[in-house]
Amino acid sequence: MRTPIIAGNWKMNMNPEQTAEFVKAVKDQLPDSSVVESVIAAPAVDLPALLENAKGSDLKVAAENCYFEDEGAFTGETSPKVLKEMGVDYVVIGHSERRDYFHETDEDINKKAHAIFRNGLTPIICCGESLETREAGNAEKWVEEQVTAALKGLTGEQVASLVIAYEPIWAIGTGKTATADQAEEICKVVRETVANLYDQTVADKVRVQYGGSVKPENVKELMSKENIDGGLVGGASLVPDSYLALVNYKG
Numbered sequence: 387m388r389t390p391i392i393a394g395n396w397k398m399n400m401n402p403e404q405t406a407e408f409v410k411a412v413k414d415q416l417p418d419s420s421v422v423e424s425v426i427a428a429p430a431v432d433l434p435a436l437l438e439n440a441k442g443s444d445l446k447v448a449a450e451n452c453y454f455e456d457e458g459a460f461t462g463e464t465s466p467k468v469l470k471e472m473g474v475d476y477v478v479i480g481h482s483e484r485r486d487y488f489h490e491t492d493e494d495i496n497k498k499a500h501a502i503f504r505n506g507l508t509p510i511i512c513c514g515e516s517l518e519t520r521e522a523g524n525a526e527k528w529v530e531e532q533v534t535a536a537l538k539g540l541t542g543e544q545v546a547s548l549v550i551a552y553e554p555i556w557a558i559g560t561g562k563t564a565t566a567d568q569a570e571e572i573c574k575v576v577r578e579t580v581a582n583l584y585d586q587t588v589a590d591k592v593r594v595q596y597g598g599s600v601k602p603e604n605v606k607e608l609m610s611k612e613n614i615d616g617g618l619v620g621g622a623s624l625v626p627d628s629y630l631a632l633v634n635y636k637g
């Protein structure tokens with residue numbers, strides 16, 4: 387039985403003050419984390435405010451990125467070792483914005499996945515195709531290749547514990563959601579890829595999120611799909627009421 391996981395991904399939209407206000411507004415209305423896991427992924431500058439205010443609540447904390455080395459002369463990077471020391475739970479890696487704007491490669495993402503596990507954290511690994519790739523009929527192959535590259539060298543036990551977020555690039559921040567059937571189709575491909583690389587037991591445990599214009603109005607339908615275990619939500623996670631409606635989708 388996979389525990390649903392709804393994660394807000396704030397991107398570069400909040401400051402520490404707004405973070406503290408947000409957490410105070412939601413912390414007592416979150417579902418029990420054994421029923422639905424509520425996560426916020428915030429920029430590194432907001433993590434102290436997020437962690438401090440989330441203490442003792444059901445809110446879990448994710449970083450939006452980290453480096454693949456633990457320490458050293460890497461100006462401007464975020465250490466996974468320090469994220470662990472701070473009390474962070476998850477790290478989002480491989481988001482299409484990181485791949486596109488910051489030129490992160492499959493190899494970087496794989497190294498980050500290893501670094502995250504080495505430090506006792508859990509990765510949320512993003513994958514997803516562009517509109518061009520989808521229209522060329524290559525979405526399934528694209529996602530299968532991204533997932534295979536990201537998981538290279540990880541053990542079955544590690545993969546069973548992580549989260550893979552399928553985010554079609556054409557549905558991110560566009561208001562254009564993949565239909566629940568389109569989302570399910572590729573989330574199923576993600577799970578099948580894990581089954582082929584490892585085995586069915588690992589595939590049955592890995593949690594697969596859908597991301598791309600998820601909102602309170604469509605979350606229930608998406609979450610009703612067999613292979614969708616959660617959402618990675620940008621815009622609709624920035625307002626407390628909307629975030630609460632998402633994580634409390636079960637009612």
Ligand SMILES: O=C[C@H](O)COP(=O)(O)O
Pocket residue numbers: 395481553557558559560561597598599600618619620621622
């Ligand atoms: O990480 C979240 C995704 O990029 C989705 O963003 P969005 O919900 O604003 O479309």
